[in-house]
Amino acid sequence: MLVAAVLLRQHLVGFRPVFSWFQYAGLAAVLIGLFCTFLFGWGVRMRNPEVRRNAIVGLFLGLLPLGVVLLSVGQKNFAVPPIHDITTDTVNPPQYRVALTARAPGENSLEYAGEALALQQLEAYPDLSPLFFELPAADVTRLAAEVALAQGWQILARDESAGYIEAVATTPLLRFRDDVVIRVVAEGQGSRVDVRSSSRVGVSDLGANAERIRVFSAALKEAVAAEGRR
Numbered sequence: 001m002l003v004a005a006v007l008l009r010q011h012l013v014g015f016r017p018v019f020s021w022f023q024y025a026g027l028a029a030v031l032i033g034l035f036c037t038f039l040f041g042w043g044v045r046m047r048n049p050e051v052r053r054n055a056i057v058g059l060f061l062g063l064l065p066l067g068v069v070l071l072s073v074g075q076k077n078f079a080v081p082p083i084h085d086i087t088t089d090t091v092n093p094p095q096y097r098v099a100l101t102a103r104a105p106g107e108n109s110l111e112y113a114g115e116a117l118a119l120q121q122l123e124a125y126p127d128l129s130p131l132f133f134e135l136p137a138a139d140v141t142r143l144a145a146e147v148a149l150a151q152g153w154q155i156l157a158r159d160e161s162a163g164y165i166e167a168v169a170t171t172p173l174l175r176f177r178d179d180v181v182i183r184v185v186a187e188g189q190g191s192r193v194d195v196r197s198s199s200r201v202g203v204s205d206l207g208a209n210a211e212r213i214r215v216f217s218a219a220l221k222e223a224v225a226a227e228g229r230r
Contacts, residue, residue: 001021001022001025001026001065003021004018004021004022004025005018005173008175009173009175011175016106016201019202025065026065026066029062029063029064029065029066030062030063030066032058032059032061032062032063033059033062033063035058035062036055036056036058036059036062037055037059039051039054039055039058040052040055040056040059043055080124080204080206080207080210081120081121081123081124081204082203082204083117083120083121083124083204083205084108084198084199084202084203084204084205084209085108085110085112085113085117085196085197085198085199085209086121086125086128086196086197086198086205086209086210086213087112087121087128087194087195087196087197088128088129088130088131088193088194088195088196088213088217089130089183089194089196090117090118090121090122091118093112093194093196094181094182094183094194094195094196095181096110096166096179096181096196096198097157097164097166097181098156098157098166099156099166099168099179099181099198102156102168102179103179103200107200107201108198108199108200108201108202110179110198121210124207124210125210127214128210128213128214130192130193130194131192131193131194131217131220131221132187132190132191132192132193133190133191133192133193133224134189134190134228135190135191135224135227135228136186136190136191137163137184137185137186137191138160138161138163139227140163140184140191140193140220140224141158141159141160141163141164141165141182141184142160143220143223143224143227144165144182144184144193144220145158145160145165146223147216147219147220147223148165148167148180148182148216150219151169151215151216151219152169152170153167153168153169153180154167154168154169154170155167156168163183163184163185163186163191164181164182164183164184165181165182165184166179166180166181166182167179167180167181167182168180169197169212171208176199176200176201176202176208177200178197178198178199178200178205178208178209178212179197179198179200180195180196180197180198180212180216181195181196182194182195183195183196193220195213195216195217197209197210197212197213
């Protein structure tokens with residue numbers, strides 16, 4: 001698992017073979033755990049403290065990789081539906097432009113999956129919704145770009161007059177690259193902001209895109225509030 005993670009992080013190997021290695025390594029860890037559990041029972045029966053001690057050590061080392069994965073991802077995120085394209089507007093999601101040519105063959109499609117995906121998202125992430133501000137769209141777009149940069153995203157396209165930002169967010173651990181598009185439109189005297197975040201690889205994002213939108217939305221609210229106090 002460690003070797004696969006390092007190779008993926010350095011972009012030396014693609015996601016698909018690494019995911020297979022993760023699966024095989026996880027299966028091996030489970031088998032080691034089962035064997036050590038049996039060995040511990042045998043040690044108890046034979047009244048052999050050394051066997052029991054070695055079985056406990058083997059069980060710990062065998063299940064350690066699985067524990068690291070659970071702690072890093074979070075147990076609740078394994079229960080989310082197998083989706084990887086999340087947006088605050090499931091009826092008319094923001095559309096990508098630059099990412100259409102940036103994605104490699106075999107990576108996830110950027111075509112929105114429609115009502116089926118929207119229903120899964122609504123059930124898993126009912127809190128995701130558009131943001132509404134009293135500031136003009138151009139000002140909010142500028143602040144959104146500043147927040148995106150502060151989040152460590154790489155901005156690929158930025159048009160404050162059109163209320164459009166497209167960026168790439170890279171995950172800290174395995175360096176997955178996810179695409180993000182922000183759309184800001186006039187809404188009365190103020191503006192409305194919609195965000196869409198989509199994984200380039202993988203069937204399930206384990207909640208990463210929804211969490212990214214939550215963090216960005218909270219930061220943008222703070223930035224707009226600070227702008228209003230000036």
